[in-house]
Amino acid sequence: MPLRTVLLIVVIVPSVTFTPLLASGMRQLFTQWQAEQAQMDLATTVVGRPSIDLFFALDQERQVTARVLAGPRSQAGPGSAARQSLAEQREATDEAVRAFRPLTALDVANGQVGLTAAISRTVRGLDLLEQQRRAVDEGSSGSRQAFDYYSGVVESGLGVLTALSHTDEGQVNTASQPLVDLLWIIDLLGREDALLARGWETGRLTKTEYGLATEAIGTRNHLMHARVVPALTGEETRYAKLTDGEAWRAMTAVEGRLTLAAGNADGDQLRLRDDSATWRSSTETVATQLRELLSLRFEHVTEIGYGHANMIFTVFVSISTVGLLALGLVVLTSWRLTAVLRRRITHLRQEAHELQERLPDVVARLRRGEDVDADAEVPMITPTGDELGELGHALNLARRSAVRTAVRQAEQHRGFQRMLQRIARRTQILIGLQLKKLDELEHKHEDPEVLEGLFDLDHLTARLRRYEENLVILGGGQPQRRWRKPVRLLAILRAAQSEVQDYRRISIDVEGEPWIAERAVGSLIHVLAELMENATTFSKPLTPVEVRAAAVGRGVAVEIEDRGLGMEPEQYAAVNALLQSPPQLDVLTHADDVRLGLYVVARLAANLGLQVEMRASAFGGTRVVVLLQEPLIVDRPPAAPEPAERPEEAPQEAATATATTAANTEPGSEASEAGPAREDGALPTRSRGRAMASVTAQAGSPGPEQGPAGPQDHGGAAAPYARRPLPQRVRQASLAEELKAPVDTDDRDQEGRAARDQPRRSGATIGAFQRQSRKRRADDDAAPPRPGGSPEPTTPTTEDR
Incomplete structure (x- = not known):
């Protein structure tokens, strides 16, 4: 598209895009404010207040019901004080239930997640309230059954309050957590009071009731010390020492004596000391203090929640106003600057197009190894005093630096490759000299231990030669080993x-x-x-x-x-x-x-x-x-004619056979017997400790290819060529009869194990054998061919390279 069209699009598209974005942002802020406002209304008045009233009413009815069931029948009649107190509490509970039940039809679309399910669960529990009350009045419900029912309904109510604390604002959630913990502390204290009501009357508790009571004590102390007290702020801090007050100490003292009751077990019953008066006075004081602290925390959460909602509404109004003004300013200013930007951008585009045509050519010339002058190849862009001029100047510096860096790296790379190749070539010369020297030493020495070390050095040198060739190849060269x-x-x-x-x-x-x-x-x-x-x-x-x-x-x-x-x-x-x-x-x-x-x-x-x-x-x-x-x-x-064997080379063959090791055998085998080169081209192999067998054997013993008459004399006319086996060493064959010691089976086994425990011959002995074979063929070039004219297999040798 033309540049003018592009600039118009640059103006129109942001404007058109900014409008729905602004509208979306305004709508999101309004929705968030509306949701937080609704959630705070639910938490404070619509659902929160009826839920807290129901919670305290059910908690109080649980305690009074437990006292009535724990007392004697004579004191639990219709006209007794306990029954009268229970009836009054039931009326208060019924009033709280009537206020809570309409919440099931409440529209909580903007409310907290899980609130509807928590309300429904609580209402289902309240449906069984009248049935439970009749069971208590008729005496068909025991203390444990009533305790479990009221505790379950109270816990459902706590679920509603917990759901109310999970709003969309993190600060409100954080501040609401101690509020929920305080409600749980009050519930645990009520559970403990309901459990101990029977114990104070009868002086005994079952082990199950004792376990529930001690569990409530431990959970309540953890919530109070670990979660509520550290979160207190402002006026709430005066309750930070609530646990150090006289009432709390008296209550914990009674609980301490209760925990010691485990040692006074009588079967399934635990005997209790009658501390009902101390417990009643201390728990009432503590409950009053906890309710005061709960009220302060509720006010604190309400202040945070409504404050944040009001802040969102203020931001919504401000952003809406500023956004509309900005939208108009963007449209007007962009339209005015279009002409100026069009002219400047056209100039920069032309410069960039020139750079686009020049840089690939420079890089290609560098790859071909040509010398490149960075200053001559990169023309300067005329700078101006504004930002676009600074951009042009930066473009000058950037492309000149890029060309110079490419030239310098190319020169360094080529120089390093040349240096690497020179070093590797010189090292290869030294490795060749080392191989030649090792070859001479292998021909010179016949001691097996010396040959063992020479073969290992030969193998290491062959590997080193390959590593040096790696350097040559990585440096851009090619291996120098050649075959003809x-x-x-x-x-x-x-x-x-x-x-x-x-x-x-x-x-x-x-x-x-x-x-x-x-x-x-x-x-x-x-x-x-x-x-x-x-x-x-x-x-x-x-x-x-x-x-x-x-x-x-x-x-x-x-x-x-x-x-x-x-x-x-x-x-x-x-x-x-x-x-x-x-x-x-x-x-x-x-x-x-x-x-x-x-x-x-x-x-x-x-x-x-x-x-x-x-x-x-x-x-x-x-x-x-x-x-x-x-x-x-x-x-x-085509195979070369096979040369005839010369008698004077037999000692040399013996030395060659001695230099051949198990490296020519299949992997994993201990040793294999040495022999002449076979017709299929396989390299000869030998066994450890048997290289001199043919040397020490009887001179007239025929070889496998000599026939019964032994080798023919080569002193006269040329005799047909006959390949003899490589020499093999036999233990004690070179000793006189008087010096030979008997060798039993155990000695042979120990000798075999010792040979296996020694380091194996190096694989480089293949090279030693090949060098001896090459020397033999070179000396036999003038000899007559062997009968049948079968070709001799060719193996890669250094002389062919």
């Missing part, structure tokens, strides 16, 4: 397994014999190692991690499944979104993020075209599915 030939997927999975700390828990199962293109080997090893590490880290120790690979319709799928706690569906969705579209990661802002490994996986997967998805596992953990697309799957490369 395709590699079998099983070898890639084992290479990834060797870079995991808890590799023994990982089991690998590959269907078929898929081969991976050389360009994807290094990155795929890194991705699989990160996912295997994640699976072992976030699952309980000793639980297996299963890795399965099989051909599917669009390539090869690798599944990594753990048995951990898994994640929530929202977390799976967030992780999969990250893996599908890796963000431009700023390492500085994500330094504390525990998902840096997922960022690495996401980047490598995006570069290779891998599809990585995390799902919930049937075991309760997480299953990761890595889909290798068909361009990454290649055919098996």
Whole structure:
């Protein structure tokens, strides 16, 4: 719409909107004043006064009825003083009931919530009053029955007074609470008096009556000390020491002796001391004081309620007057300023439009790595002396600061990435030298304990190399490990397994014999190692991690499944979104993020075209599915001819077999027997303590592939190649017969347990075995092929990188 139309709408819409809002506010204030006025009328005169009169009348009739029923029959005749007092009280009660009954037809639409239900409940109780009186006169109603009836009706009346105290004004509710508590105190005192009336006459109380009396005493003291006395204000404070008065002390002294009556139990009866005179005089004085305090509190609540209602009415009149005047002023002033604002806003709009066209271009150039001059790219808006001019000046400062900040952050980010890559590259050089040195030491030493430590260092170094590659990837670079030939997927999975700390828990199962293109080997090893590490880290120790690979319709799928706690569906969705579209990661802002490994996986997967998805596992953990697309799957490369074995390399093979550990076995197995490389490409394995068996055995013992005649002599003509098994160590095989000690079954068991208790060989020994295998193949390149020409399986090696 045109700007003029917009400004007109800006003028008209607030005016039109303000009018109903003002009317609504005025109506709300009027309704609130009307409701509070009606509620105060109900609480003070219409319902409150009849309810209080009924409450005191029923309380007094309960006490007189209890005295009549507790006295002897001879003194309870029609002409007795007790009966005369009861008849007078009944007339007063009837008058209060007649004043209360019309309240059932009262319209309390603006009244307190629950008031109608409380009035109806009280009236239903009053309907049984005549029946209860006849039962008392005829002697068919006992003291307990009369007590329960009158207490129930009085409690219903208290419900009406409690409902009246719940108004729409919080100050009135707060001030009314002590008023209701005082009524409950008077009721509890009346209950106690009615219960003790029989006790003073007979000198005994039942245990049930004693329990009701002591409960009333405890509740009354709590309400008085904890809720009424702390809330007293103004003239009410003179009753703050009511509990310290002579009458209250006398009453509590009688109650104290009453509580001691529990020790004078005679079956179901408790003997009481005759304190009726003291009790009567003290309770009458206390009741009078409580009624005086109740009257003061009632006046205080009335003053607060009507005062607040009058204040709302004053606010209603004031807001109505001011609102109408403001409405007229807003319409007139807005119409006059429309022309001025239209011209100024048009100018600012043009400046903002220019900024809108320029800033995206600046940001795009920064992303491309170009240098940007913030002062030249952001033109100044000519400032003026009013508020809109100050807005233009602030806009100048804001957009110049934004461009400068973007330029500075981009330069810092690029500089940090370059520094991170340089540091990581230099560290990778040192790690390569360390691996080379460890390789030399593994060839040099044959002591199992020394090799144990070297293998552990080799494993730690391999993991450290992966962590350094993480830094390179997070810094925007790519891994430097390269292969010149395709590699079998099983070898890639084992290479990834060797870079995991808890590799023994990982089991690998590959269907078929898929081969991976050389360009994807290094990155795929890194991705699989990160996912295997994640699976072992976030699952309980000793639980297996299963890795399965099989051909599917669009390539090869690798599944990594753990048995951990898994994640929530929202977390799976967030992780999969990250893996599908890796963000431009700023390492500085994500330094504390525990998902840096997922960022690495996401980047490598995006570069290779891998599809990585995390799902919930049937075991309760997480299953990761890595889909290798068909361009990454290649055919098996042609095998090189198998070289013949040279006799002088047999010692070297023995050393190589010694360096091979249980890291090449299935996870969870203690050890497996070492052997030559099999036709299916699986890596050889060996048992702990058996690496030198072939060295110490008889020289003429045939191997599994030599046949009964043993190996042929290579000193003359070239003999056909025959693969011999790796050496195996046999306990005490190198000792003379005189030095050998008998080994029984218990020693073997203890030896096996000791071997199991020792630290296991590190998974990095796979690398040691691979290096020895590569050296063997390099030395045998000139040797004649072995019979049958079966291809030798290829495993990922550092020489192929």
